[in-house]
Amino acid sequence: MSEDMLLQATGLCKYYHSGDSDIAALDHVDFQLKKGAFTVLSGRSGSGKTTLLNMIGLLDNPDAGSLHIAGEDVLALATSARANFRLQRIGFVFQAYNLIRVLSARENVAYVLQLRGMPKKERLNIADRWLSEVGLDGLENRRPDQLSGGQQQRVAVARALACEPALVLADEPTANLDSQHGESLMHLMRDLNERCKMTFLIASHDPVAMAAALQCVYMQDGQIVSRDTV
């Protein structure tokens, strides 16, 4: 794997059983991602983009294939080591925001830093800085149910970036937002990608997301059918 390559997946397969037959959610997928990329995985529902994202995020196991992230064979890691790898290297942004309801915006962002063992003062400072970065100054103490959908998704982005991970994975981040907020969020992520040199891999079939992408990868029936670089 070359030095500027962050991720290399080879022959990834994932099958789901349905009655007597197996359905291939991923069918021998080969996929690479360079450091600093801003790539959108696109395709219709059921094309396999979320499954691929889950594999790369170490949330699910492939039935076959290999996966290296930052030079490490991540499929060989034990469960607890995978959790630690996610904590240290990967940031997640989910479709449904998925903030922890009992924590404030600041605490949600600081949570991952706390898992890393960072002292309280330091992690709260960092959380405030990232909330400011995503345009949520003054809303630090609000709980998720006191924020709009767009604001919650910005908190989720801040949470994903707070640890400055090598790779940020976002699954349909604009799906629950109106077009204006969706566009704003994609601009924000693209801006952070440029300024912070973080690698983004986004699963989305939203034209707004694809418009912001540096590279679009199209999937169909569990296979990558084309790659477009802007």
Place this chain on the structure above:
Amino acid sequence: MVLSLAWRNIIRQWHRSMLTIAAVAAGLAALIFLWGFNDGVHNTMMRNLQEVIVGSVQIHHNDFFKKPSLSRDIQQNNVLKVALKKAEDASQIKAVSWRLDTFALAVGDDVSEGLVLLGMNARAEEKTTRIAGKVDQGRFLQAGDGAVCVLGATAARNLGVTLGDDVIFLTQDRFGALAADKFQLIGIISSGEMGIDRGLAIVPLNVLQRMLEMDGRYTRVVLQIEPENLEAVTTSLRTSLADQDYEVLRWYDMYPMMKQWVDLENAFYYIFLAVVLLIVAAGIMNTVLMSMLERVREFGVMMALGCSRRILASMVVVESVILGGLGVLLGLAVGLALVTWFHSIGIDLSAEMDTVARFYVDPIVYTEIDSDHLWQTAGSVMAAAIIAAFVPVWRVTRLQPVEAIHHV
């Protein structure tokens, strides 16, 4: 972090949490009150048995308790005095009374009755037992009394004697010769205990010693000891008197039925405790499991963010411990308040207790709780709260992040 998140999750479902805490508290408070009633009855029974006549510990000549005979007498020799002094110096003995007793035939108004003739020293007995307080007609023995006696109410009725009448006691002296003397009836005891009321005559110790040719000789030493010192004093005396011809018997060595009855009733309470614990554990498990199932997606997100299963499991356990802990604290407060309140005012069961009064049970029950019962019960409820977390923890540790995140 774990504590903070657990506490906030409890607050998030405040009404449900409060209901669970209240259920735990009510269960524990009820158990504490029941133990308070139970211990109040049992301790009163055991105290009454010891304090009315038997004492906490008795020292006899070997085998006297099983085969009573004047030939198995004891004297105030140095060995016995040193053994008693050692325990008295350690402030473990409250009072000592030396007694002499034998079987006799009492003759009243043309009627005779077999009973136990018991010689007591009035002054020593006043410090050792409450038998004098059981006299409800006339008076108990006093220092300087001559040939006077106190009879149980049933014995007096059977003999057809009343206060001021003469009662003749026929028995054998130390040498087997016939001994008989006339005593004036000065008091009648109504204790509610059949053995005392029907079969006992109490006379001055020195008069009985003279009558039986037993000057300076006794059949038993009765000791009154605080319950917490009972075993230590018994062990000490048995050690001191190991090579001598003495037997040192605790009250329950002599009257094992009462202790067996208490142990049996306690066993029933432990079964009851187990049932309540199951209910408490089910209540807590229900709350924690519901809370956990409502947050499957949140747990999935936390796992995706890098939170280990160990931390998630700790959070569930801490939630359970907080619910149980608050319930235990509240239950302890309410339960102890109930026990304290009824300890001061008592529970009047006189209407229901006519027949059991003879078993040394007072008609007014003053609740009290033994510390071991209190802490066992509170500890068991707390343990049930922790055990209740096992199922939710088991479920959490088996969550798969990708399934949990998409959980609806």
